[in-house]
Amino acid sequence: MRALCWEGVEDLRVETVPDPEIVNPRDVVLEVGLSTTCGSDLHFVDGYLPTMREGDVIGHEFMGTVAETGRKVESVEAGDRVVVPSFVGCGDCGYCLDDLWSLCDNTNPNPELQEPVLGYPTAGIYGYTHAFGGYAGSHAEYVRVPHADTNCFPVPDELSDEQALFASDAWPTGYMGADFCDIEDGDTVAVWGCGGVGLMAQQSAALMGAEQVVGIDRFPERLRLAREEAGSATIDYTAVDSVVDELKSLTGGRGPDACIDAVGMEAHGTGVQHAYDRAKQSMRLQTDRGEALRQAMVACRKGGTLSILGVYGVMDKFPLGVAMNKGLTIRTAQQHGQRYVPQLLDHVAEGEMDPSYLATHEFSLEDAPRGYEMFREKEDGCVRAVFEP
Numbered sequence: 431m432r433a434l435c436w437e438g439v440e441d442l443r444v445e446t447v448p449d450p451e452i453v454n455p456r457d458v459v460l461e462v463g464l465s466t467t468c469g470s471d472l473h474f475v476d477g478y479l480p481t482m483r484e485g486d487v488i489g490h491e492f493m494g495t496v497a498e499t500g501r502k503v504e505s506v507e508a509g510d511r512v513v514v515p516s517f518v519g520c521g522d523c524g525y526c527l528d529d530l531w532s533l534c535d536n537t538n539p540n541p542e543l544q545e546p547v548l549g550y551p552t553a554g555i556y557g558y559t560h561a562f563g564g565y566a567g568s569h570a571e572y573v574r575v576p577h578a579d580t581n582c583f584p585v586p587d588e589l590s591d592e593q594a595l596f597a598s599d600a601w602p603t604g605y606m607g608a609d610f611c612d613i614e615d616g617d618t619v620a621v622w623g624c625g626g627v628g629l630m631a632q633q634s635a636a637l638m639g640a641e642q643v644v645g646i647d648r649f650p651e652r653l654r655l656a657r658e659e660a661g662s663a664t665i666d667y668t669a670v671d672s673v674v675d676e677l678k679s680l681t682g683g684r685g686p687d688a689c690i691d692a693v694g695m696e697a698h699g700t701g702v703q704h705a706y707d708r709a710k711q712s713m714r715l716q717t718d719r720g721e722a723l724r725q726a727m728v729a730c731r732k733g734g735t736l737s738i739l740g741v742y743g744v745m746d747k748f749p750l751g752v753a754m755n756k757g758l759t760i761r762t763a764q765q766h767g768q769r770y771v772p773q774l775l776d777h778v779a780e781g782e783m784d785p786s787y788l789a790t791h792e793f794s795l796e797d798a799p800r801g802y803e804m805f806r807e808k809e810d811g812c813v814r815a816v817f818e819p
């Protein structure tokens with residue numbers, strides 16, 4: 431089959447690789463319908479995440495049609511259209527049973543690569559380094575899905591492929607980030623980042639009852655989507671003296687009740703702190719730049735919630751004293767998609783939310799390297815590049 435492979439830093443190529451096969455009786459092989467880029471892919475494309483190997487098939491957000499089932503698969507059969515969360519859950523361990531799916535104890539076959547840093551391994555993820563399991567990714571004609579009864583969610587007929595696709599990762603990540611905020615009537619929620627996850631977090635926060643949602647970014651096209659699709663107020667951080675002051679003025683001086691970081695370690699900023707971060711990151715003295723996260727901590731009201739969705743490795747200059755003195759609650763996780771997918775598909779079916787506008791640019795699989803380039807450079811307002819094998 432054809433697949434998009436990582437062949438070194440900033441080197442993605444479409445190549446012919448062996449077809450995936452049923453390895454375990456609970457596997458299915460899925461014929462990929464649609465697959466999409468994710469900001470977290472850029473971390474290893476740009477060389478910030480180790481344990482990629484040349485020839486690895488990348489991609490972790492996808493939907494498709496079941497092509498072949500292992501003999502112990504019970505809940506889906508060949509021909510079923512399904513969406514699959516990006517983290518692989520086993521469905522049986524204590525973490526899966528507690529709905530903490532990205533912490534599954536059984537789906538990362540390379541725990542020794544994570545334990546020195548994290549203490550304990552996370553779940554595995556498709557197409558996302560060997561430290562995260564080394565599973566082949568979804569930017570391919572076919573992908574193997576382990577523990578299919580747990581990880582394949584049938585898509586109702588009335589939903590389009592695009593509507594189902596974003597229930598794989600961007601939407602459940604944003605939805606989880608809003609869920610972490612325990613939103614109450616009258617709350618203001620500020621979201622750093624108006625990419626796919628940030629937009630989903632904004633819309634989800636509104637759906638959960640936030641009175642005011644504010645999206646923060648610098649790209650006019652993304653800020654427009656935040657206003658028009660998510661109904662958010664917006665702040666272009668390059669056009670104001672102080673994002674914190676802007677947020678104060680939108681909240682009567684009190685500050686947002688909850689702040690969601692949907693930017694992560696490649697945050698772009700403008701000040702001295704950013705220049706310092708950038709220099710240190712380029713020398714590999716630290717791996718992360720944390721401008722958005724630091725700003726969110728300062729902007730958040732006292733006693734508020736900081737919900738962290740951006741992907742981080744190791745960051746210095748993390749002002750824990752700000753959180754401590756202000757009594758912030760910090761909540762964070764990689765997405766627990768299996769917990770949310772059924773209700774997200776219901777929200778689409780009920781007409782309450784539709785994530786398909788994130789698919790701003792569609793490409794054939796053969797043109798996927800070009801898709802990544804557009805996505806990375808945010809060319810032509812690209813929010814997500816979607817690949818159809």
Ligand SMILES: [Zn+2]
Nearest residue numbers: 468470491599
């Ligand atoms: Zn993702």
Ligand SMILES: [Zn+2]
Nearest residue numbers: 520523526534
């Ligand atoms: Zn598990």
